[in-house]
Amino acid sequence: MNAKERLQIPPQSMPEQEPHVRIHNQQEVPLGFTPELAVKEAQRCLQCRKAPCIAGCPVSIDIPKFIKMIEDGDFKGALAKIKERNMLPAICGRVCPQEEQCQVQCTLSKSKKAIHLAVSIGKLERFVADWERQQGVMDIPSLPAKTGKHAAVIGSGPAGLTVAGDLILMGHDVTVFEALHKPGGVLTYGIPEFRLPKEIVNYEVEYLKKLGVTFKFDYVIGKIKSIEELLEEFDAVFIGTGAGLPSFLKVPGENLLGVYSANEFLTRANLMKAYDFPASDTPIFAAQTVATIGGGNVAMDSARSAIRLGAKKSYILYRRSEKEMPARIEEIEHAKEEGVEFHLLVNPTRIIGNNKGWVKEIELLKMELGEPDASGRRRPVPIKGSEFIIPVDAVVVAIGNSPNPLIPKETPEIKTQSWGGIIIDEQTGKTSMKGVWAGGDIVLGAATVILAMGHGRIAAQNMHEYMMNGQW
Amino acid sequence: MTQNQILSKEKIAPLVTRFVVTAPDIARKRKAGQFVIIRVNEEGERIPLTIADADAEKGTITLISQSVGKTTYELADLEVGDHLQDIAGPLGSPTHIEKYGMVVAIGGGIGIAPLYPITQAMKKAGNHIIAILGARNKDLVILEKEMTKVSDEIIVTTDDGSYGRKGFVTTALQELIDQKRKMDLVIAIGPAIMMKNVAEVTRPYHISTLASLNTIMVDGTGMCGGCRVTVGDEIKFVCVDGPEFDAHQVEWKEMMLRLDMYKEHECRAMERYRKEKKAQQA
Numbered sequence: 001m002n003a004k005e006r007l008q009i010p011p012q013s014m015p016e017q018e019p020h021v022r023i024h025n026q027q028e029v030p031l032g033f034t035p036e037l038a039v040k041e042a043q044r045c046l047q048c049r050k051a052p053c054i055a056g057c058p059v060s061i062d063i064p065k066f067i068k069m070i071e072d073g074d075f076k077g078a079l080a081k082i083k084e085r086n087m088l089p090a091i092c093g094r095v096c097p098q099e100e101q102c103q104v105q106c107t108l109s110k111s112k113k114a115i116h117l118a119v120s121i122g123k124l125e126r127f128v129a130d131w132e133r134q135q136g137v138m139d140i141p142s143l144p145a146k147t148g149k150h151a152a153v154i155g156s157g158p159a160g161l162t163v164a165g166d167l168i169l170m171g172h173d174v175t176v177f178e179a180l181h182k183p184g185g186v187l188t189y190g191i192p193e194f195r196l197p198k199e200i201v202n203y204e205v206e207y208l209k210k211l212g213v214t215f216k217f218d219y220v221i222g223k224i225k226s227i228e229e230l231l232e233e234f235d236a237v238f239i240g241t242g243a244g245l246p247s248f249l250k251v252p253g254e255n256l257l258g259v260y261s262a263n264e265f266l267t268r269a270n271l272m273k274a275y276d277f278p279a280s281d282t283p284i285f286a287a288q289t290v291a292t293i294g295g296g297n298v299a300m301d302s303a304r305s306a307i308r309l310g311a312k313k314s315y316i317l318y319r320r321s322e323k324e325m326p327a328r329i330e331e332i333e334h335a336k337e338e339g340v341e342f343h344l345l346v347n348p349t350r351i352i353g354n355n356k357g358w359v360k361e362i363e364l365l366k367m368e369l370g371e372p373d374a375s376g377r378r379r380p381v382p383i384k385g386s387e388f389i390i391p392v393d394a395v396v397v398a399i400g401n402s403p404n405p406l407i408p409k410e411t412p413e414i415k416t417q418s419w420g421g422i423i424i425d426e427q428t429g430k431t432s433m434k435g436v437w438a439g440g441d442i443v444l445g446a447a448t449v450i451l452a453m454g455h456g457r458i459a460a461q462n463m464h465e466y467m468m469n470g471q472w
Numbered sequence: 473m474t475q476n477q478i479l480s481k482e483k484i485a486p487l488v489t490r491f492v493v494t495a496p497d498i499a500r501k502r503k504a505g506q507f508v509i510i511r512v513n514e515e516g517e518r519i520p521l522t523i524a525d526a527d528a529e530k531g532t533i534t535l536i537s538q539s540v541g542k543t544t545y546e547l548a549d550l551e552v553g554d555h556l557q558d559i560a561g562p563l564g565s566p567t568h569i570e571k572y573g574m575v576v577a578i579g580g581g582i583g584i585a586p587l588y589p590i591t592q593a594m595k596k597a598g599n600h601i602i603a604i605l606g607a608r609n610k611d612l613v614i615l616e617k618e619m620t621k622v623s624d625e626i627i628v629t630t631d632d633g634s635y636g637r638k639g640f641v642t643t644a645l646q647e648l649i650d651q652k653r654k655m656d657l658v659i660a661i662g663p664a665i666m667m668k669n670v671a672e673v674t675r676p677y678h679i680s681t682l683a684s685l686n687t688i689m690v691d692g693t694g695m696c697g698g699c700r701v702t703v704g705d706e707i708k709f710v711c712v713d714g715p716e717f718d719a720h721q722v723e724w725k726e727m728m729l730r731l732d733m734y735k736e737h738e739c740r741a742m743e744r745y746r747k748e749k750k751a752q753q754a
């Protein structure tokens with residue numbers, strides 16, 4: 001097939017659950033490519049010699065190579081190619097912000113300045129990973145001889161899982177300590193089932209268990225064991241404890257009944273399966289009108305969860321315009337299809353309660369866009385005297401999370417940034433404490449799955465060297 | 473003997489059960505004032521319970537639970553040999569223990585369970601302890617023997633006068649104050665309304681008063697903010713910043729409202745549980 005023929009193939013769209021159906025269930029929204037659709041989509045790739053897409057991927061997957069293998073029907077080979085760089089393709093294929101990473105660099109979208117024309121790299125990645133899982137045979141690679149070294153990994157989010165996987169494949173023993181009763185970090189307690197089925201996270205964890213990784217749940221490091229104590233038992237320690245500390249608005253009324261942090265709202269809904277109440281024991285307040293504050297993935301997940309929990313109205317309240325929203329384009333589109341109403345350029349100033357202490361209304365201030373700020377996005381500026389009130393009966397605050405302070409607080413030897421992130425050496429992942437590495441959201445603040453994995457990969461390599469030669 | 477296993481179970485008052493369970497790492501590490509979060513089964517809710525006692529050598533911790541809703545009823549249904557699904561801990565900041573001089577330890581109802589390890593540690597630190605234990609009636613006074621052991625003086629009050637002195641713990645406290653007894657610290661643990669009333673009694677005399685808050689929790693690690701309370705002008709997370717706070721600074725009204733947030737759900741869960749249990753027995 002020549003380039004011209006390839007250019008004539010339109011972008012293949014992935015079948016999805018219809019909005020009016022999916023708002024009544026928790027099942028995944030996009031249903032996945034069939035092999036035929038995947039091959040067709042793969043045929044669109046021009047196999048560019050310079051492959052700019054690779055530079056857009058934080059872990060530098062050889063994108064054209066794996067796409068070519070899909071085109072040739074070698075799905076197994078394609079997956080192996082991806083796995084050279086990315087341990088969790090079924091997850092990244094679903095949740096990576098592709099439109100800012102690999103796909104924004106794709107020649108097909110760049111030349112036409114139309115992001116939707118890019119090769120659907122993420123969807124193809126998802127396809128091969130799903131294809132393998134559906135074959136029902138888990139490919140367990142043979143392990144090298146044991147090194148006799150033992151590493152501790154704190155936190156079972158994408159950063160921790162990556163470190164565990166890499167180290168076990170290098171012959172080390174690995175124990176993962178997780179504070180909650182289930183593995184996966186945000187992948188389990190935060191991102192909803194309809195966007196990332198927990199079956200996939202469990203599959204990846206099962207794989208690690210089969211390779212011999214030990215998981216210890218309900219283990220809050222810093223409380224049950226200090227880092228110093230871990231270093232007596234283990235040869236190296238990785239901290240991947242994420243950015244779990246929710247920010248609040250600091251406006252009056254924030255502690256009224258019906259005001260949730262997104263973390264609490266999503267944890268109740270996902271980890272504790274509140275959507276199944278009373279078959280599951282953990283309740284959630286089934287509000288009729290829910291206002292979610294924020295414009296990122298966390299906000300979209302909350303607003304869409306609210307609809308599935310029975311809300312008649314679900315609002316997104318965001319202080320900038322849609323263009324500045326950090327959420328993935330797909331999530332914004334899905335939210336709109338599901339009836340989420342977007343109120344842009346507004347900022348909450350107060351939450352008003354009824355006489356029983358429950359949320360009744362929220363007061364908003366209109367904003368306009370000013371000069372770009374440090375992040376390059378135009379800064380929202382309040383319009384004086386423009387306050388107005390809308391009735392709501394629950395508020396979900398999704399304005400960001402910062403690094404979990406528990407371990408740094410208990411371990412003064414580990415240096416942190418003023419905003420709480422653990423300071424590491426970028427090249428190695430080392431912290432200021434000998435024998436201790438860190439990566440993912442605990443270092444970056446709330447970032448992305450693929451960046452957490454990238455960090456994990458660098459740290460694992462360096463931990464391996466340290467455990468083998470003892471040089472810090 | 474495996475992790476999370478119930479080694480003994482004893483009813484110490486109507487609806488109050490004491491369990492000894494295996495949790496060696498927690499037993500070794502825990503300090504007075506800390507708690508665990510447990511789940512009874514796979515679909516279960518995460519609920520906080522204070523570590524009422526621990527034996528580091530045997531690797532066990534003691535939990536005392538009052539049956540008030542579905543999860544605590546289910547817990548009370550477990551038998552020796554059964555396992556709890558999850559025990560995470562020790563959580564929360566330990567009580568700051570030092571020699572203050574005179575410490576008044578006030579426990580109401582099930583609050584006596586969390587009060588006991590703190591009193592024990594305060595006694596060990598060389599404090600003179602006056603314990604005031606309060607309950608609705610005689611049957612509900614728990615841990616009197618244990619508390620007597622770690623106190624220098626003990627006063628028991630019951631609402632109906634069926635045991636000890638008739639009245640509330642605050643009545644006894646006010647009397648001590650009126651007798652000009654010196655007090656360096658008051659610690660109050662019990663129903664929120666009791667802790668609030670204790671704070672009101674000591675406030676005019678500027679007696680340092682601590683309360684241990686029992687807010688609703690989910691994770692217990694500072695991740696969800698569900699346990700938040702206003703203390704002074706700040707928002708605090710009870711699970712990591714507490715559970716103990718200056719009782720004079722706590723925004724009690726807000727805290728008590730938040731505690732009842734899921735009342736309706738809790739009733740539904742309980743009804744369903746009762747029905748299921750009936751069906752099982754039939």
Ligand SMILES: Cc1cc2nc3c(=O)[nH]c(=O)nc-3n(C[C@H](O)[C@H](O)[C@H](O)COP(=O)(O)OP(=O)(O)OC[C@H]3O[C@@H](n4cnc5c(N)ncnc54)[C@H](O)[C@@H]3O)c2cc1C
Pocket residue numbers: 095096097154155156157158159160177178179180183184185186187190191219220221222240241242243244266297298301328404406407439440441442446447448449450452
């Ligand atoms: C709702 C939501 C939606 C998101 N959507 C996307 C998306 O679409 N795409 C994307 O790329 N990113 C998304 N993100 C961000 C992404 O999930 C995170 O960047 C990523 O999970 C960070 O990985 P991590 O391994 O560093 O930490 P986490 O995933 O946060 O995992 C940390 C783990 O450590 C555990 N832990 C914490 N403290 C301790 C302790 N003391 N001892 C033991 N264990 C501890 C925690 O319980 C947790 O399981 C989203 C985040 C949220 C909250």
Ligand SMILES: Cc1cc2nc3c(=O)[nH]c(=O)nc-3n(C[C@H](O)[C@H](O)[C@H](O)COP(=O)(O)OP(=O)(O)OC[C@H]3O[C@@H](n4cnc5c(N)ncnc54)[C@H](O)[C@@H]3O)c2cc1C
Pocket residue numbers: 507517519520521522523536537538539540541542543544545582585586685686687688689715731732735738739741742
């Ligand atoms: C740090 C901490 C330590 C605790 N230690 C103990 C302990 O040692 N022993 C013990 O018996 N209980 C203790 N509690 C309270 C215990 O967690 C609750 O009783 C339990 O969560 C109730 O769960 P349930 O499903 O049985 O009842 P639910 O159905 O959840 O509630 C039933 C009733 O109890 C009330 N309630 C709900 N949650 C709480 C709460 N957190 N505190 C008080 N009342 C509540 C509700 O308003 C309702 O009326 C502690 C709480 C905290 C925060």
Ligand code: SF4
Pocket residue numbers: 056057058059060061063086092093096098101102103121122125450
């Ligand atoms: S890992 Fe993410 S950024 Fe990299 S190719 Fe896959 S979808 Fe794109």
Ligand code: SF4
Pocket residue numbers: 044045046047048051052053054063064105106107108119121
């Ligand atoms: S830039 Fe796009 S078309 Fe070119 S190789 Fe990468 S995916 Fe294929």
Ligand code: FES
Pocket residue numbers: 688689690691692693694695696697698699700709710711712
């Ligand atoms: S219980 Fe979630 S932050 Fe305290």
